[in-house]
Amino acid sequence: MIDFGFKKAKSSTVNLDEVDMRLYYAVAEIEPDIKRCMECGSCTAACTSGPFNGMSLRQVIHGLQRGTDVRPMISGCMLCGKCSMVCPRGINTRHLLLTISRIYSK
Amino acid sequence: MIYQGKQKIWADYQKEIPDDHWYYVRSCIRQNFFPGSEKMFTKITRDDLGLDMHENAHHTTCGGIAYHCDTIPQETVMTIVARQFALMTEAGYENYCCSCITSFGNYIETLESWHEFPELEARIREHLWKSCKREFNKPKYIAHTSDVIYKHRNEIAEKAKFRLVDKNTGEPLRGVEHIGCHYNKMFPSKGVGGAEYPYVLCGMIESWGGQVIDYPERRHCCGYGFRQYHIKANRGYSFANTHKKFESMEPYHPDFILTNCPGCPYFLDRWQYVTAETEGKTYGRNGCGIPVFTYEELASLVLGYDPWDIGLQMHQVAVEPFLDRIGIEYDPGAKYLGVNKKDLGRPSLPEHMVCF
Amino acid sequence: MKETVVIIGGGIAAIEAARQLLSLGYSPLIVERSNSLGGHVAQWHRLFPDMTPAQDLVRQMISSISQAEICLGTEVASLNRLKDGYSVVLSNGRNVVCRAVLIATGFDLFDARKKEEYGYGIYNQVMTNRDLEQWFNTGNDPRVRNPKSIGFVHCVGSRDLKAGNSQCSKVCCVTAIKQAIEMKERFPAAQIYCFYMDLRLFGKKYEDFYINAQKDFDIHFIRGRVSQVDETIDGGVVVKAEDTLSGKPLKVSLDLLVLMSGMVCNAGSASIAGMIRADVDTDGFLRSKDNVYNIVESNRPGIFFAGACTGTKTVPETISEARSAALSIHNYLKG
Incomplete structure (x- = not known):
């Protein structure tokens, strides 16, 4: 093989045909309210830790729907529960995060 | 695929192409990439079709490459364009046809800009006068040279010695077409067939006996992208785009690719070599690549010109298997002989792609 | 003798x-171009929010x-202003000579073929909202054919200046959700995606529909307008959009793509308006006469409007407007 001094650029396209949503559905099984999220971003805007470490519950839920590894993000959660105060869809966000965490640790 | 649906769109995007009396301008890069193509365009249009195709040695670049590399002011590009028009006017022509897709887009964009902003046109006329004491009439009509071949495609089919058909099976050869971005993406109504389902190359393939294959990434850019290729650090984007197209067309097993842009055949051809040499993957039959042709080359082949006279030895992907399937005869020993049988030397062969 | 009011549409x-x-x-004398009454609604299957059979x-x-006179398969050949009313040929x-004419010419469904990038009429597996309602019927x-994956494209020809339509067609968001739910009920194993720019769920119980679609029917909402559709080798389609909430391009293969064609003014409305020099809005x-206070009156005496000829409307809005127009005509005629 020849080294031409450059490599094929990696595509950032999300291919839904290949997305693995098993984790999302495992979470939804325990915490069905996750499906009600409309990605308004209230949780992220209210988040205590997000501005300092990138935690965003909206992006966590979106990431689960797109099959990405959200562990680095949820590790930034301090479980203060502020997000549950603002969620207009009444999602028990604190419980949701614990559920995601628990499933990951299995 | 509902063919009638496409026909309806094609009927909506037919453009008027004049019959004759053309002022012809060349591309900056095509003569280096595929040197036979422009030569064959003038030969076919003059000798086979009997057209008046006037050429002037004083014409220059249109400035398009610099424009798309973001290294030249727009008004300078327009002044270069104005000078080209001045040469056409001085030669007594009104129909302008250019060999380059980016030039075509550049000319159309310039004329549309002048139409919308007449004060800009006045300023460019002043620039031209100050810089070289020339004046110009705007062309009555601007065509890309593929439009000219498209217009005469049936006449070429009548004179053809070969059809795009497998001589053993009688089946039409399967071709994918690739349109240069600046042909119709900027101004869809200026391209035959529009921008979503362009017809200019499909029409040639159909007329010459082949079958057009549609595939999902048909509209995707070849990846040249000017800045993407010219700067080595960006070349991975260029390569990735071409790769994406080949991955998309692979399941359809096309026998050939037909293009109408200077850059596209080059990149679609050469990146197959890079794919083979970096990933060991080839897309054609028996370890070969998929041959990529310009419309002039394909027209020349069906008209029966010698493959080595039209410059097919300059292709990276071997064209011989394609020629064999149609039954076009060639002398393998003459492949690397130039004008007056001068030995051009032999390129070294790639490790992972079958070439001859 | 009862006074005649001509209703066009x-x-x-x-x-x-x-x-x-x-x-x-x-x-009332109804003049209808086609051979049946009921217009677009008669071709629909069920109506949101309570799934009423249309x-x-x-x-x-x-x-x-049943007491009204109805001329089907009939068009208005000419409409002329008289000294005190109109002559309708x-x-x-x-x-027919009458003092008041009601224009209720409605809308045309946007011709989805105009959005060439979606391939309606070219790709086999692309249909419109109306085609799907007809399939329900x-x-x-x-x-x-037992689709495993279905996409709904919102705003086809609506909110689209390039297509010449700036308006939101109002009903498509909730129609997409309704149709997505109906498809999920029929094909429970199918993955269903809605591609939207905004979800405009303004009406009664529309938002509830949306929550149900998410929670009970597992419909996936992707915020991004479909930019390109192509046919795949197996005869399905692959669509591209931006997943704007992650800022990444996205693609997905689908067995069926449903385009939510919007409402555009009925082509016949403009010609009828032209006969009496009634204005066309921007x-x-x-x-x-006034887009807040007086939607059902025109700027011509004795000419009234009802329904989608003056803008995109829901079914309940149209019905309310028709009642309002009847009352306005009554007030006008009694002087």
Whole structure:
């Protein structure tokens, strides 16, 4: 093989045909309210830790729907529960995060 | 695929192409990439079709490459364009046809800009006068040279010695077409067939006996992208785009690719070599690549010109298997002989792609 | 002798206005171009938010106007202003003189072929919202073959300046959700995606529909407008959009793509408006006397509007407007 001094650029396209949503559905099984999220971003805007470490519950839920590894993000959660105060869809966000965490640790 | 649906769109995007009396301008890069193509365009249009195709040695670049590399002011590009028009006017022509897709887009964009902003046109006329004491009439009509071949495609089919058909099976050869971005993406109504389902190359393939294959990434850019290729650090984007197209067309097993842009055949051809040499993957039959042709080359082949006279030895992907399937005869020993049988030397062969 | 009021159009606006005019003591004359009453609604299957069967509603409405005179398969050949009213010449040669005319010409569904990038009429597995409703009604469409994945594209021809339509068609968001739920009920194993720019769920119980679609029917909402559709080798389609909430391009293969064609002003409305020099508004629909206070009146005496000829409307809005128009006509005629 020849080294031409450059490599094929990696595509950032999300291919839904290949997305693995098993984790999302495992979470939804325990915490069905996750499906009600409309990605308004209230949780992220209210988040205590997000501005300092990138935690965003909206992006966590979106990431689960797109099959990405959200562990680095949820590790930034301090479980203060502020997000549950603002969620207009009444999602028990604190419980949701614990559920995601628990499933990951299995 | 509902063919009638496409026909309806094609009927909506037919453009008027004049019959004759053309002022012809060349591309900056095509003569280096595929040197036979422009030569064959003038030969076919003059000798086979009997057209008046006037050429002037004083014409220059249109400035398009610099424009798309973001290294030249727009008004300078327009002044270069104005000078080209001045040469056409001085030669007594009104129909302008250019060999380059980016030039075509550049000319159309310039004329549309002048139409919308007449004060800009006045300023460019002043620039031209100050810089070289020339004046110009705007062309009555601007065509890309593929439009000219498209217009005469049936006449070429009548004179053809070969059809795009497998001589053993009688089946039409399967071709994918690739349109240069600046042909119709900027101004869809200026391209035959529009921008979503362009017809200019499909029409040639159909007329010459082949079958057009549609595939999902048909509209995707070849990846040249000017800045993407010219700067080595960006070349991975260029390569990735071409790769994406080949991955998309692979399941359809096309026998050939037909293009109408200077850059596209080059990149679609050469990146197959890079794919083979970096990933060991080839897309054609028996370890070969998929041959990529310009419309002039394909027209020349069906008209029966010698493959080595039209410059097919300059292709990276071997064209011989394609020629064999149609039954076009060639002398393998003459492949690397130039004008007056001068030995051009032999390129070294790639490790992972079958070439001859 | 009861006074005649000519109603141009035969959709739900015309039928409801005729019903009200009958009860107010007039003799409505419905002039409908096609050979049946009920317009677009008669071709629909079920209506949100309570899944009312559309044909039951239309049948019930039509049964209430048995006293009205109805000319089907008839067009207005000319409409001329007289000193005190209008002379309406019908394509069947009949001439009617009346003091008030109600224009209820409705809308045309946007021709989805104009969005060339979506490939309607070119790719086998692309259909419109109307095609799908017809499949719900007839069960007969070769495009619906046990799909494993279905996409709904919102805003096809709506909110699209390039297509010449700036307006939101109002009903498509909730129609997409309704149809997505109906498809999920029929094909529970299918993955269903809605591609939207905003979800405009303004009406009664629309938002509840949305929450149900998410929670109970596992419909996935992707915020991004579909930019390109291509046919795949297995005859399905692959669509591209931006997943704007992650800022990444996205693609997905689908067995069926449903385009939510929007509402554009009925082509016939402009020609009728032209006969009496009624204005067309900047959005291409007919211009009301006032878009806040007086939607059902035109700027011409004795010419009234009801329904989608003045803008995109829901079914309940259209019905309310038809009643309002009947009352305005009554007030106008009694002087």
